[in-house]
Amino acid sequence: MDAQLMKGILEGCVLGIIAKGETYGYEILAQLELVGFEELGEGTLYPVLTRLDKKGYISCRRAKSPLGPVRKYYTITLPGKRHLNEFKENYQKITASADRVLFDDDGWHEREERKDEYCIDGGTA
Amino acid sequence: MNTVLMAEQLNGEYRQVFERVDLYCTATGIATEVAEDKMMNLFDLFMTAQSNGKPVEKIIGKDVEKFCISYFEDYSLKERIKHIPDILYKFCWLVLIFSVIELFEQGIDKGLAEGILYRTDILPFVIGLAIGQLFFGAAGFIVSRLMFRFPKIAPMKFYISIIIMFVVAVSVVSFWGDDIELTVLIPIVLIIAVCAAYIAVYWGVRAYRRYCDHGSIFKEREKIRHEDSEGFILETGESLIKKFYRKNKRRKRRGKAEWTIWEYMEYLCRQDAKEVWKWHLMALFYVVVVAVPVIHTLLIEGMMDALILAGILVVIEIPIYFSCKKLSDFGVRCRKKLMQECQAHAMDLIEYVAYLREKTGGEERGEENEGYNS
Secondary structure, X not given: OOHHHHHHHHHHHHHHHHHOOOEEHHHHHHHHHHOOOOOOOHHHHHHHHHHXXXXXXXXXXXXXXXXXXXXXXXXXXXXXXXXXXXXXXXXXXXXXXXXXXHHOHHHHHHHHHHHHHOOHHHOOO | OOHHHHHHOOOHHHHHHHHHHHHHHHHOOOOHHHHHHHHHHHHHHHHHHHHOOOXXXXXXXXXXXXXXXXXXXXXXXXXXXXXXXXXXXXXXXXXXXXXXXXHHHHHHHHOHHHHHOOEEEOHHHHHHHHHHHHHHHHHHHHHHHHOOOOOXXXXXXXXXXXXXXXXXXXXXXXXXXXXXXXXXXXXXXHHHHHHHHHHHHHHHHHHHHHHHHHOOOOOOOOOOOHHHOHHHHHHHXXXXXXXXXXXXXXXXXXXXXXXXHHHHHHHHHHHHHHHHHHHHHHHHHHHHHHHHHHHHHHHHOOHHHHHHHHHHHHXXXXXXXXHHHHHHHHHHHHHHHXXXXXXHOOOOHHHHHHHHHHHHOOOOEOEOOOOOOO
16 A cells, blocks of 8 residues: 555544544554555554654553553544544545546546636637 | 563564564663553564464564664654653762762761862763763664664674673773873762752652653553563473483483483472572571671771771672572572473473473574564
């Protein structure tokens, strides 16, 4: 998957997973893998979690895991929920626009004709 | 937190990768608190993934080096600057201890009033700090760049090389130090006061941060029992088996009958029972080692000198005694645990070690790690 593209949406996706309920690193990775984010390691996830924590979008509590090590459990905060909603809105707008450019051929020709009609790009009426 | 103990609870590739990440973390000079947090996080992740039978590639990707770089990428220059107070804290402790000892010496030689007014040269400490940081930084820079190409670079070699460089540097400075006329003389009492104040403020801030973090002013301690880790039990067992073969060779040379493995195991149990008495005798020995010179000094030099000597000897001897005892007790606990496991599995030592080796996927210790993806 394109790294730059991933970078833009990963934070939102991780926040979306955490919004569903308190969770931890391995579970988040497993969820991401399940929905198709393959080859996404802890090296990519951990900085995302750290950023979200620093921005105050998630809170973290430490507790012993069933296997013994101390584990960090993440929960979404109120600012995190607001940010997630904003992300979802922006994501929908961007993907709708991108879809029209990338996949909607008929719509593209229509817009080209309208450009000529209204003398855009130096066309004459 | 001990990453060595953590690594021993991991098997095969997980252990290899964990150790490489730990070495990278040390070599790049990540601050202790940050390193502890990240390594504990990684340990939890690896333990969970290992128990679910996932290959380590699925967790960290195919390239360990890339993983290390991205895992620690948020530890920027800004973060490093934020941890300068930690370095200064250790520096202040060092300066405080040496200054207190020097004040004592001056007080004894010249009397208390003159001793307090004594001015000491702070420059050697500053130079030592600078050299130490420089060497650690240089060694870390080299190791972090080479360790993935040369998997035989192991933590012990890294620390040994740092120590060697530091000793060489101190020797050079000591040799040519007299030619350096630059000194920075500061009243010793002022140095002690400033260092003590800094340490007190540091403790206060740290306690406050810990309290905000996990509701206690004390550090969260992860109690990993070393002797419970299969990796370490395997190591202990392999070492005992080697000793068993060596013992039998010696017995054969002396014309004695060789032991069976069961006889050897009984012998180990008898030896461990004797350990308790050994340490009672050692305690008596240490008391004598401290008491004799103190009494001698009391008779010849006087009370003050005797008290100072007693203080110094106690400070030196007590940690040595308890460290050695701790190590010995730990060895006894490990062997006891191993014998218990052998009994529980109805196996002798050799059979149980072979069983553990197969279970953990471990290789015989003493071999260098081949290196995952290196």
